[in-house]
Amino acid sequence: MSMFCYQCQEAAGGKGCTGKGVCGKTQDVAKTQDLLIYITKGISIYSTKAREVGIVNKEVNNFIVESLFSTITNANFDNKALTERVKKGLKLRQEMKEQLIKAGIKVGSAENDNWLSKLLKFAGVKTKEEENLHEAATWFADNAEEFSKKAEKVGILSTENEDIRSLRELLIYGLKGMAAYLHHANNLGYDDDNSHAFMQKALVSTLNDNLSGDDLTAIVLECGKYGVDVMALLDKANTSTYGNPEITKVNIGVRNKPGILISGHDLKDLEELLKQTEGKGVDVYTHSEMLPAHYYPAFKKYTHFAGNYGNAWWKQDKEFESFNGPILMTTNCIVPPKNSYKDRMYTTVATGFDGVKHIPEGKNGKAKDFSQIIEQAKKCKPPVEIEKGEIVGGFAHNQVLALADKVVDAVKSGAIKRFFVMAGCDGRMKSRNYYTDFAKALPKDAVILTAGCAKYKYNKLDLGDIGGIPRVLDAGQCNDSYSLAVIALKLKEVFGLEDINELPISYNIAWYEQKAVIVLLALLHLGVKNIHLGPTLPAFLSPNVAKVLVENFGIGGITNVEDDLKMFMGEK
Structure with a gap:
């Protein structure tokens, strides 16, 4: 083989x-x-x-x-x-x-x-x-x-x-x-x-x-x-470096200037790109996992930081085509590019694709040189608008803890009955529509805590709020799942509980790649049990290893929305 x-x-x-x-x-x-x-x-x-x-x-x-x-x-x-x-x-x-x-x-x-x-x-x-x-x-x-x-x-x-x-x-x-x-x-x-x-x-x-x-x-x-x-x-x-994320409304429409689309997770690359494009007549848009960059105060001073374009990584083969301008991939996830936009795509650091231009590290501690991308952008048409409106995010731990009294009161009064951690990754499989249906089917007194591109399955749904608290609280990128753990530990302290698993929090996490693996292992280290992974359990878990995880940590898969909701809500 x-x-x-x-x-x-x-x-x-x-x-x-x-x-x-x-x-x-x-x-x-x-x-x-x-x-x-x-x-x-x-x-x-x-x-x-x-x-x-x-x-x-x-x-x-x-x-x-x-x-x-x-x-x-x-x-x-x-x-x-x-x-x-x-x-x-x-x-x-x-x-x-x-x-x-x-x-x-x-x-x-x-x-x-x-x-x-x-x-x-x-x-x-x-x-x-x-x-x-x-x-x-x-x-x-x-x-x-x-x-x-x-x-x-x-x-x-x-x-x-x-x-x-x-x-x-x-x-x-x-x-x-x-x-x-x-x-x-x-x-x-x-x-x-x-x-x-x-x-x-x-x-x-x-x-x-x-x-x-x-x-x-x-x-x-x-x-x-x-x-x-x-x-x-x-x-x-x-x-x-960039300040604590704040509650922010992010534009998902487009402007009439040429644009550069930046995807991935590396905020340093975004900062350098924004500095180098300032005053150049070019707007900068985020895609997929770079969306949460809009929540950081340091980036809000850039008037040409236009908004977020598109959805999760796996839709890039269509969205990169309609964007018209160059695309910078700072990390995974790359979908093999079509010839229609391959000459507008750039990679950097650990990313790469045969035939795609690569931006090297700056020499002697200097910033990377994005001039090639900027010059190409000036010659491109503005992005084709694929949607309009705004989405709200910025609910990392510092922001949520600032709202702690309001959240705790909502829990004590019964306005919020349960939190569902639906962090993780999105992907191409149709079975992942489960997470959209799950979000829609949640009781109106339930709040979703999310981080990572899994949010694209439901972050544009109109799920409303509970006493002013949005029912989808987006903490940011997949690495910001740490924020969700900090929030859970703080709630445990506030309610005087001995065990984090006594909180009214359920974990229904979508996974795709290896960053989701370290998030899972981190949650296990923090003592979180009864985490459910989908849409399938990892192929690399042998039956015996899976059995150990099930018996010691309550790791489980998913079935269907109706039965899973009953299970999470403790119904027979």
């Missing part, structure tokens, strides 16, 4: 993609991504040991974060760029090895078998001679043919035991989601080396054949702890 991937919700047949990814990635891209993850594990063997003697290599930290990020679903489809990243990883691994040798550690020598035996045990190596490191730390090639051969041997299915494979992949997908959020925080100058250390140690653990299912489960749950830390760090980075 030349490729196998089941990391996203749309895995073919609910089992896995083998010929080509449903996302659009080719076999070559899938295999190169597998090899890249393998190389990051090898680098992590050295960096984990280096940390024990006080050596922290920030270039390695950044490389591992960006490599994990670039293999997230719908982020990078550019095999040439991914191959270059593999080559860079092999070079960095060698530099890391040399750094250890300079520190007096003779890597690969029996003279140092004291530390080496510990490392080998940690990495799960089964060799006759202890001086041999795991192949992830020693394998080398310098051509595409050898890369392809190796990739076929180190992919997901190279782990034969189904349950161990499931736990390893669950951990890796959590790390990928964590890396995405840590990357955004890093862009704003915020970092946490403890999170880097855990990532690298966790990557090494996936090479360890001596770890049991219980051992791996413990590391998976520990990943949730670091997921909370990273989301809190990103929240701090965003709010310290």
Whole structure:
């Protein structure tokens, strides 16, 4: 089998993609991504040991974060760029090895078998001679043919035991989601080396054949702890830099000037684009996960920040066409572009697509140069209007806590009977219309707490309000699911409850890719139980691993709106 991937919700047949990814990635891209993850594990063997003697290599930290990020679903489809990243990883691994040798550690020598035996045990190596490191730390090639051969041997299915494979992949997908959020925080100058250390140690653990299912489960749950830390760090980075999100009405119509459409999650890229387009006669619109940028005070000063265009990521093949102007993809999710707008599309950082122009990082700490996008935009027609009106958002934790008295009074009076956390991802499957129907069917005394692009299934419905409190409270991007946890913990404190699960909050979460995985693990770490995932449970959960999650955390799937509502409301 030349490729196998089941990391996203749309895995073919609910089992896995083998010929080509449903996302659009080719076999070559899938295999190169597998090899890249393998190389990051090898680098992590050295960096984990280096940390024990006080050596922290920030270039390695950044490389591992960006490599994990670039293999997230719908982020990078550019095999040439991914191959270059593999080559860079092999070079960095060698530099890391040399750094250890300079520190007096003779890597690969029996003279140092004291530390080496510990490392080998940690990495799960089964060799006759202890001086041999795991192949992830020693394998080398310098051509595409050898890369392809190796990739076929180190992919997901190279782990034969189904349950161990499931736990390893669950951990890796959590790390990928964590890396995405840590990357955004890093862009704003915020970092946490403890999170880097855990990532690298966790990557090494996936090479360890001596770890049991219980051992791996413990590391998976520990990943949730670091997921909370990273989301809190990103929240701090965003709010310290751009202010706390405020209740905001966002225009969803268009103006009569040419525009640039920016999608993804990276607020730093948006800031730089807004600065460079100021006074240029070009408007800037957000798409999909960039919508919540409108809630931040710092961006409201830009009069050419026009509004939000369109809906969730999967509709971009139609909406990018009608937008007319250039599109900047700062992160996933990319749908393979049509030729009709491919020459207007740009990627940056960890994203990429073959034949699509890529905006590199600025040199010597300078901002990225978006002049090419701006000049192209000036020559384009204004966007075609696809809808009119406004949508309201900005209900992150600081804003909701400012309304805490009003919310608590509504709960105490019975005006609000239950909150439904409907955060997560949107996707192409028709079965996801379930979430629209679910929102419509909720009792009028129920409030939806949301974050992520899952909101596009219901954020334009007229669901009204409860005493002035909107029935859809949008906290922001998927990483802002942290806000929902902060709100829940605050309500727990206000009502004097011992357990967060005693709150009148139900969790009906839609998932799609790996950032949803780290959000799930973070919620489990915070003690939240009885979370329901849909539209299907992850293909990478083996029956036994799924059973553990069900028995210990009450994880469940979805059925139909009527029966699920009865279940959530405690009705028979």
